[in-house]
Amino acid sequence: METVIFIKEGRQNRSAMRAVINYCQQEHKTYDSKSKRRLVSGVNCDGANSFREFMATKKVYGKDNGMFFYHYAQSFSPTEKITPEQAHKIALEFAEKAWEGHEVLVATHCDASHIHSHFVINSVGFESGMKLRQSPSTLKHLRKLSDEICLAYGLSVLKPYESGGKRMSTREYRARMKGESWKQKLANDIDKAMEFSGSKDEFICSMSILGYHMTWTDERKYLTFHCPNGRSCRDIKLHDDKYLKDNIERELLQREFPDGEKQPTGWEDSRELYEQHLRERALAKAELRRVAESYS
Known part of the structure; x- marks a missing residue:
């Protein structure tokens, strides 16, 4: 870049x-x-x-x-x-x-x-x-x-x-170009967590594995990420619409209910499919933990 x-x-x-x-x-x-x-x-x-x-x-x-x-x-x-x-x-x-x-x-x-x-x-x-x-x-x-x-x-x-995004400061530009920006690391970790998440609960769990917790409520317009380094960051300050609360929620909802149904179907009717899903999620979480451990 x-x-x-x-x-x-x-x-x-x-x-x-x-x-x-x-x-x-x-x-x-x-x-x-x-x-x-x-x-x-x-x-x-x-x-x-x-x-x-x-x-x-x-x-x-x-x-x-x-x-x-x-x-x-x-x-x-x-x-x-x-x-x-x-x-x-x-x-x-x-x-x-x-x-x-x-x-x-x-x-x-x-x-x-x-x-x-x-x-x-x-x-x-x-x-x-x-x-x-x-x-x-x-x-x-x-x-x-x-x-x-x-x-x-x-x-x-x-x-x-x-x-709709906040303007990036000169200091942050310099940090990003040096690969030292904590906000860039946050964005990368969000991308990684999304790879392993098929629902809002799984995304929250995935971010927790990577050391983050979030303030995520219906009453608040913004999603706030609380990082392992002690800093906090609103979604609007990540300079990309894909990290905004509404867009993350929409994406995760589509993954959880791909056909727009109120309740997921298939797993209840097929124990084999349900168990296969659980195995896939377990493997995904194990991979995410491996990624998290590589940071330490």
Whole structure:
């Protein structure tokens, strides 16, 4: 999976911009041992000399004040099959389309399990002298553009937000891309429990085996998951409609009564079928316990 995040920089001045550029260009982070080259480039500038060129542009237009620069990152999941060189190529294509008329430093870091590229954008356009402006929809537009480029390369992207869900924070995006998000683990465990559940009671039991308990009542609109790590999470904060209470209930009801009947038929009339069902559920629970034990 890939995504783009905006990294908010609290300090906006000459020294802060230099510090961010120096961080992004660190050799031990940008050196790719496979291609044997540093993955530092520039769009509309020389990446290695980006600080000097950024400052020269600002001085030409008398705009070395206010907002100095913007900082973004494009990250790939550790499970994504992509090389640092490929990630850098994609990052350059993205930067060229995302910030036309602006100088952009592009630096790909390959020292961590998740390959990611940093973009430092000069706030002043080198041709127009106009400052780059952002709106609440800017990040949404950039993610859409990045997704289109990555899909063209055959790479996976994060699902778009479903209607009704809470917006995912930058911190959570970073955690998900590193495989460290507890909410992502919760979602994965819900998926696993659903594999072994044919009814609401079985789902509750399956989640209990994995260490969860739930606040699930008719009076409450949301389903709340209480996790083994002591945290709690409402269904609406998992960023996918399939985890919403109504959708889980509907799916489990369809599994329990596939023909829409009020009472299940077949088991009462056939002891053999009923015993076979019990054996299948026992095997399913044993497998689920094995999965749970693998976490510990």
